[in-house]
Amino acid sequence: AQSVTQLGSHVSVSEGALVLLRCNYSSSVPPYLFWYVQYPNQGLQLLLKYTSAATLVKGINGFEAEFKKSETSFHLTKPSAHMSDAAEYFCAVSRFGNEKLTFGTGTRLTIIP
Amino acid sequence: NAGVTQTPKFQVLKTGQSMTLQCAQDMNHEYMSWYRQDPGMGLRLIHYSVGAGITDQGEVPNGYNVSRSTTEDFPLRLLSAAPSQTSVYFCASSTVTGTRWGANVLTFGAGSRLTVL
Numbered sequence: 001a002q003s004v005t006q007l008g009s010h011v012s013v014s015e016g017a018l019v020l021l022r023c024n025y026s027s028s029v030p031p032y033l034f035w036y037v038q039y040p041n042q043g044l045q046l047l048l049k050y051t052s053a054a055t056l057v058k059g060i061n062g063f064e065a066e067f068k069k070s071e072t073s074f075h076l077t078k079p080s081a082h083m084s085d086a087a088e089y090f091c092a093v094s095r096f097g098n099e100k101l102t103f104g105t106g107t108r109l110t111i112i113p
Numbered sequence: 114n115a116g117v118t119q120t121p122k123f124q125v126l127k128t129g130q131s132m133t134l135q136c137a138q139d140m141n142h143e144y145m146s147w148y149r150q151d152p153g154m155g156l157r158l159i160h161y162s163v164g165a166g167i168t169d170q171g172e173v174p175n176g177y178n179v180s181r182s183t184t185e186d187f188p189l190r191l192l193s194a195a196p197s198q199t200s201v202y203f204c205a206s207s208t209v210t211g212t213r214w215g216a217n218v219l220t221f222g223a224g225s226r227l228t229v230l
Contacts, residue, residue, distance in 0.1 A: 009153065032216055043117070043203055043221030044156075051216065090155060097216030100146070100171065105155040 002027045004091045006104035014112045019063075019078040021107050023091035026072065032097040033074045035065055038088045038106075047089070050074060051097065061085070086111045115139050119204050119222035126194045126229045134189040134225050136204030142220070143209045145187040149173065149200040150224075156203065162187055163209060194229045201226050 007022040025031055032051050036044040048059025055067045061084075065076045074091060091104040120135045138145065146161035158171030162181040176198060178190040187206075191198060205219040 034218075036219075041224075043223050044205075044219070045221065046218045049218060094216065100158055100161060101219065103148075103156040105153055 002031065002093050002095045002099060002102050004093045004102060004104040006089075006091050006107050008107055009105065010108045010110065012110040012112055013081045015083055016080050019076070019081045019085065019109065021076040021089050021091075021109065023065075023074045023076065023104060024072055025074060025091075025093045027093060027095050029095050032094040033065075033067065034092040034094075034101065035059065035063070035074075035076050036090045036092060036103075038090065040087070044090060047076070081109075081111050083111050083113065085109060117204055117206055117220050117222035119202075119225050121225060122223065123226050124228070126191075126227065128195060128229060130194050131190070131192050132194065132227075133191075134202055134204075134227070136187045136189065136222060137185050138187075138204075138206045138220070139185065140206065140208075140220065141184060142206035143184070144217070145181065145204065145206045146171070146219070147177070147179065147187070147189045148203045148205065150203060151200050159189065159202075191227075194227075196229045199227060199229045 003026045005024045035047040037047050038044045048057045050057050050067045058064045063078045088106045088108045090106045092101040117138045147159040148156040157173045160179040162168045202225045204222040207217040207219045
């Protein structure tokens with residue numbers, strides 16, 4: 001079965017610092033991988049998506065993620081945190097894209113002024 | 114604006130009551146789904162549909178029913194509410210590429226917060 005593990009349910013970074021949110025997946029076949037963001041009292045929206053093209057995927061709002069097969073990881077990064085990045089972030093996986101998405105438990109990102 | 118519309122936004126029920134959470138999309142998406150979000154557990158799939166007249170169970174279907182009579186609507190029914198069903202519910206939809214249900218971007222509604230006393 002496919003699954004994702006998000007390390008750290010809460011992450012705090014200072015404004016202007018590097019944001020690193022960790023996601024590891026388990027899938028015996030090529031995965032489709034997603035990062036979604038949820039702002040307070042809203043639904044989820046897509047940040048970026050990996051579908052086996054380029055291993056470095058750029059998303060909205062300056063975020064990017066790198067697919068590393070050898071590490072089964074898909075960590076999300078942003079060079080410089082902004083106050084508006086405060087939200088909850090979810091990693092999700094689908095094997096081949098053929099199966100329904102399985103979401104991780106989420107990481108709440110807090111930005112310190 | 115095009116998107117996924119969920120109603121109601123908030124609902125309080127007593128144990129044993131029934132209710133329906135409504136979900137409608139105007140993007141002609143074939144795939145529609147219901148998730149519940151609980152603290153520390155992420156989003157878990159309840160039921161999904163790949164087209165009118167076709168529904169299937171997800172990870173946590175017990176206590177919930179769905180139907181899909183039109184492409185646009187996908188209501189979620191709680192027949193006898195229990196406190197364990199206190200949660201935030203999200204409806205999400207997407208296009209489908211062949212049978213690749215998980216390949217396309219999900220569009221989420223704003224959520225329905227349900228409290229069962």
